Amino acid sequence: MSSIDAKELKEKLFANRKSGWENLSDEELKNIFQFADEYMYYLNNSKTEKEIVQSSKEILIKNGFVDISEKEVLNPGDKVFYINRGRCLYAAVIGTDNLENGFKVVAAHCDSPRIDLKQSPLYEDHGLGMLKTHYYGGIKKYQWTNIPLSIHGTVVKPDGEKINICIGEKEEDPIFTISDLLPHLAQEQMERKLKDGVQGEELNALVGSIPYDCDEVSERVKLNILKLLNERYGIKEADFVSSEIELVPAFKAKSMGFDYSMVAGYGQDDKVCCYTGLRAILDTVLPRKTALCVITDKEEVGFNGVSGMESRVFDTFVLELLEKTGNTKFNSLYKAFSNTQALSADVDAAYNPNFAYAFEKNNTAYLGKGMTLVKYTGSRGKSGASEAPAELVAELRKIFDEAGARYQACELGRVDKGGGGTIALTLANRGMDVVDLGVPVMGMHSPYEITSKFDVYQAYKGYKAFYNK
Ligand code: MN
Numbered sequence: 001m002s003s004i005d006a007k008e009l010k011e012k013l014f015a016n017r018k019s020g021w022e023n024l025s026d027e028e029l030k031n032i033f034q035f036a037d038e039y040m041y042y043l044n045n046s047k048t049e050k051e052i053v054q055s056s057k058e059i060l061i062k063n064g065f066v067d068i069s070e071k072e073v074l075n076p077g078d079k080v081f082y083i084n085r086g087r088c089l090y091a092a093v094i095g096t097d098n099l100e101n102g103f104k105v106v107a108a109h110c111d112s113p114r115i116d117l118k119q120s121p122l123y124e125d126h127g128l129g130m131l132k133t134h135y136y137g138g139i140k141k142y143q144w145t146n147i148p149l150s151i152h153g154t155v156v157k158p159d160g161e162k163i164n165i166c167i168g169e170k171e172e173d174p175i176f177t178i179s180d181l182l183p184h185l186a187q188e189q190m191e192r193k194l195k196d197g198v199q200g201e202e203l204n205a206l207v208g209s210i211p212y213d214c215d216e217v218s219e220r221v222k223l224n225i226l227k228l229l230n231e232r233y234g235i236k237e238a239d240f241v242s243s244e245i246e247l248v249p250a251f252k253a254k255s256m257g258f259d260y261s262m263v264a265g266y267g268q269d270d271k272v273c274c275y276t277g278l279r280a281i282l283d284t285v286l287p288r289k290t291a292l293c294v295i296t297d298k299e300e301v302g303f304n305g306v307s308g309m310e311s312r313v314f315d316t317f318v319l320e321l322l323e324k325t326g327n328t329k330f331n332s333l334y335k336a337f338s339n340t341q342a343l344s345a346d347v348d349a350a351y352n353p354n355f356a357y358a359f360e361k362n363n364t365a366y367l368g369k370g371m372t373l374v375k376y377t378g379s380r381g382k383s384g385a386s387e388a389p390a391e392l393v394a395e396l397r398k399i400f401d402e403a404g405a406r407y408q409a410c411e412l413g414r415v416d417k418g419g420g421g422t423i424a425l426t427l428a429n430r431g432m433d434v435v436d437l438g439v440p441v442m443g444m445h446s447p448y449e450i451t452s453k454f455d456v457y458q459a460y461k462g463y464k465a466f467y468n469k
């Protein structure tokens with residue numbers, strides 16, 4: 001066989017593992033970079049789950065979606081949404097097919113690892129004002145020290161008044177930080193295992209140092225901070241009890257690399273899928289199957305709770321869709337779920353050349369090679385996973401190939417190295433066919449995660465094609 005024939009045969013039989021950046025048209029390149037700019041704008045304007053829900057709601061309203069309570073009856077093409085307690089969002093475009101025949105769901109999560117304040121956070125230590133914290137989600141704690149942090153959150157007073165706080169995002173704002181020990185004195189600390197290098201109770205943020213001007217009282221720095229907070233927000237120390245306040249990285253999302261090919265930014269797990277899912281449903285006008293976009297909370301802590309994917313509030317929204325389209329039989333909900341296809345839109349680990357040993361090179365995701373298609377998650381023998389049926393994966397391959405949306409099949413790292421789960425499980429338990437489809441992320445759960453602009457755009461294309469098939 002000649003070398004030309006062998007080359008042809010290889011081209012025909014081998015899976016495509018080339019970089020997605022190769023052979024792109026000028027138009028496609030322009031689209032990829034423009035989409036990434038819009039995505040970074042979204043990231044910079046919304047860092048917490050509530051802010052993501054708020055920005056997403058504004059985008060939906062601008063594009064003709066209305067709150068489902070405003071509609072008595074729903075018809076094909078109608079666009080509605082429901083906000084669950086400000087932390088979770090469900091949006092739908094009604095399809096031409098009967099809803100009992102199933103939906104097309106793209107479900108992403110808006111919560112990201114971060115540092116939450118404890119309920120009695122403020123204290124003073126030798127003239128320094130400090131905040132006690134309790135981290136949220138799986139983090140490497142040492143990564144969260146000595147970086148600029150901003151404070152975001154809500155304080156709810158007993159009379160129901162809600163006060164939103166956001167300090168550290170504007171150029172003129174102060175920032176906060178958790179200070180690590182200097183290397184000169186860290187001999188003992190350096191002997192700790194990396195996981196204990198900085199411990200949970202050492203994640204205290206430094207937030208002030210000027211004492212209140214009267215030496216008759218104690219804890220004058222704490223007093224001065226409370227006075228400032230009281231003047232600006234009208235709150236007292238006891239109000240922290242009914243607050244949700246988070247410390248998140250204060251830096252902005254930025255293009256990364258000499259070639260601008262990547263995005264570095266906080267919380268891309270899983271805001272990248274929130275944004276691409278949202279943009280995909282905006283481009284879904286009159287689908288055959290009703291399109292559902294879910295932006296859920298609490299994924300990072302096990303998807304439970306009233307705003308997590310386990311919440312029956314989601315089922316209640318779907319029941320309302322069914323009822324308002326005339327499907328009122330007692331089993332309509334489960335029939336619809338059983339006929340539904342869902343994409344658990346979540347990120348997967350991208351190969352990191354600095355830690356090559358953690359990845360199995362044939363089955364890992366690479367930046368710039370497209371969406372991540374993850375048939376199963378879990379750890380140690382696929383434990384705790386829902387595995388996608390091959391039939392669903394085959395159908396999706398056809399959809400993505402036709403749409404020119406590049407994907408790569410992968411799993412999270414080497415077998416028995418660790419693992420993780422997604423909301424795929426809870427969707428599958430409701431009776432849906434589901435597979436994980438997201439974007440590869442390098443440095444996942446760190447304060448500054450990395451994605452490829454190529455992959456971000458493929459996720460948008462993929463979700464759009466899925467909704468519109
Ligand atoms: Mn995630």
Ligand code: MN
Pocket residue numbers: 269300445
């Ligand atoms: Mn995560």
